[in-house]
Amino acid sequence: GQGQYVQNASIHNTYSRCVTVHGTNNLRIENNVTFDTVGHCFFLEDAVETGNQFVHNLGILTKCHPDGKPCVPTNLGPAGSVATSQPGVSGQSAKDILIPSDNTASTFWITNPDNIYRDNVAAGSEAIGFWFALPEKPTGAHEGKNPNVFPRRTAVREFSGNTAHSNFDGFMFDRGPKADGTFSVGGSNYHLAFANPADPNSPMKGSVFANFTSYKNRHGGVWGRGELHLFPNLHVADNAVGFTHAASAVGRTAYTSRITDGIFVGESANIGTPTTKAEIAYGRSMPNDIADFPIRGYEYYDMRHDVVNTSFVNFQPNGTRNAAAISYLMYTSFGMSSENAIEGAKFVNSRPVDFPQVVRKWSSDFGRGNAWRGAAIHDKDGSVGGVPDSYIVIDNGIANDDQACQLRPDWHAAVCKGDYGHFNIAGNFGFGSEAIADPVMLSRNGRRYEYTGQTTIRSGAEVRVETGKKDLSLSLNEMDDGSWVIFELPGFSAAGGGVQQASLAALLEAKVTSYFPDKGKLWVKLVVDNAAGQTVMIGRPGAGVSTVGPGPGGAFAAGAGLTVTR
Structure with a gap:
């Protein structure tokens, strides 16, 4: 595509797409205006396309269907909103769209970040303005044919001076398609760029989204991942x-x-x-x-x-x-x-x-x-x-x-x-709203609170922990060396680690993680030592794990930790 261009064109009232770039590199798409079009408008097809320049284009009124039928989008947003609570993912399996994501149509659909987007405007899309929808590997006609192309490990070449307005979401960097074209609203499109995308051990690279303007979008101005x-x-x-x-x-x-x-x-x-x-x-x-x-x-x-x-x-x-x-x-x-x-x-x-x-x-x-x-x-x-x-x-x-x-x-x-960090109790407390078997209750300063996954804690705090569980793995993370928290645990008697102290006074003065059994309860002092290399498992093991590192659930570094038993 070097030297070739789509320039100064007026594209309107189409039944599908505006400008499709398919298996083509280094094409220049400049000074075009699109209006009242259907499906993704400026469209990178298979995620192998690189070096293309989208410059000073204006896309107006990108729709999902030509007959005025509303989109059946896959969105994330407040449960009480009609736009996000009703459709679910049903729109992706509709019969009147080319690919599953066309029911969440975008003005700029970007499947490979190694391209240039400069001074473009996405105005009035029924769904999304700019959508970086990165698959793990190339799709369509190029599936399995480009072993060294990794869109989710590739830095954005240029994204500058662009504007999104009057859409549902102005900018979306998430929800990359699977091989079959379907996508989910969460836990996808993990993006971490490397100097050599084929080598995840090469130096990491950042991506810059400069001078972006996003206004009057019904949901989000910017959503990234x-x-x-x-x-x-x-x-x-x-x-x-x-x-x-x-x-x-x-x-x-x-x-x-x-x-x-x-x-x-x-x-x-x-x-x-x-x-x-x-x-x-x-x-x-x-x-x-x-x-x-x-x-x-x-x-x-x-x-x-x-x-x-x-x-x-x-x-x-x-x-x-x-x-x-x-x-x-x-x-x-x-x-x-x-x-x-x-x-x-x-x-x-x-x-x-x-x-x-x-x-x-x-x-x-x-x-x-x-x-x-x-x-x-x-x-x-x-x-x-x-x-x-x-x-x-x-x-x-x-x-x-x-x-x-x-x-x-x-x-x-x-x-x-x-000094603030997080207090964690290892294990899976479940995701939903159903009651937790053997709940863990925290109390401090006359207030009681049910623990459900993690809580912020200040160094020097003293917290009472009540539960019917037989054992607990307690930990602190994101705190400075020497920071500490004391726990009072009724019904517990032993600890799998730490230093046993002879009295509560000695525990209070301890400079290392310690415990003290005392008349039907166990006192624990966690003292942070980040060099110790401890970890804590938070959430569901493997939940949301990406191809470039742990996602929201998994093992996290802990500055201090101790398991206690009855």
């Missing part, structure tokens, strides 16, 4: 959720995603075109079909993320719906890091943080909310909560401490000093 994803000068506005990003290879990279010099706007001066009864009463178009859905700018999710020098404007609660500049993916049950960080934040007419009370219709999964309960934000410079080197945690009585925290009831949170 991968590692070392950098978003400089990101601009998002008037979305239900501005930015959410999932992990691919836990613990292998310095960060999963990083935003620098961004701006998030909750509600701009552009009121849109109110059409529904709720919108007309509200006086502007609403991003979500649930009128009271709490809009959020940035959602932390799935391990380690950074936000640097970023402004948040007009995230203000009102009588119709809640709002906050920063939160977590609401009630999520998947992995979190206590080192999710922010610095250089600015807020204009905005509530900085909110961890709203659980409302089932706003949730995107019906698990136990393990990660939500362990949510923490490291406020490095105090630009969020006013306290430098502090942690913003959910006010659940276990994470916060009256002596070290400032309670923020309007945030449902506390701003705390000290």
Whole structure:
């Protein structure tokens, strides 16, 4: 394709696609306008296509069907939303589409990241604007024929100056197709790039999504999945959720995603075109079909993320719906890091943080909310909560401490000093909402809390642990060397490791992991030593395991650990 081009074309009212690039490299697609088209529009077919340049194209009104029939999309979002609660994956098996993902049509469908996307606009897709849908290996006519092509291990060549607006999701980097073309909304599209994609032991590479603008999308401005994803000068506005990003290879990279010099706007001066009864009463178009859905700018999710020098404007609660500049993916049950960080934040007419009370219709999964309960934000410079080197945690009585925290009831949170990490009990507590056999109850400061997977903990905390289980494997992770937590365990008598102390006073003074049996109970002090190389199994072993590292479930590094028995 070198020297060949599709340029200055007007493509409209098609029955399928706009520009298909199939088994072709180095083609230039520039200054084209598409309108009222069906299925994925600018389309990379088999994931072997590289070096192609998509420059200054405008795609308007990408539809799933030519007869005006609505999409039957496969989406992830709040359970109470018609757009995400009803279709499930049924649309992927429909008879009136070319490939399963056409019922979730995108204006730019990208199956290999080794291409150039510069200054394009995706406007008014019924489903997705830009979709990086990376298969594990090439598909279609090239399936099994290109042993050294690994889209999920390949860095993005260039993605700069692009804009997505008036879609359901503006930007999607997830949900890569399987060999049969079907896809799932979670646990897929793991992306970690290497200098040599065929060699996962070669140096890792980052991918840059520069100067991206995403506004007036009914669900998300940006949803990503991968590692070392950098978003400089990101601009998002008037979305239900501005930015959410999932992990691919836990613990292998310095960060999963990083935003620098961004701006998030909750509600701009552009009121849109109110059409529904709720919108007309509200006086502007609403991003979500649930009128009271709490809009959020940035959602932390799935391990380690950074936000640097970023402004948040007009995230203000009102009588119709809640709002906050920063939160977590609401009630999520998947992995979190206590080192999710922010610095250089600015807020204009905005509530900085909110961890709203659980409302089932706003949730995107019906698990136990393990990660939500362990949510923490490291406020490095105090630009969020006013306290430098502090942690913003959910006010659940276990994470916060009256002596070290400032309670923020309007945030449902506390701003705390000290070293924070996660407390874990090994084992699978189940994903669903059914009752846990032999539940584990934590209590501290007069408040009681059921443990369901993990919780944030502060060094120096003392926690009572009650359960009918015969044994427990306790551990701490993401904490500094020398940090410690004391546990009181009624009914337990022995420990498989650590140093036995002669008294409770000696235990309190211990500098290493220790225990002390005392009149029908066991006292344990876990002291962090990260060089010891301990691990803890969190969640379902193998759950979400990617091709480049452990996913949300699996073995994680632990700074301290001990098994106790009755």
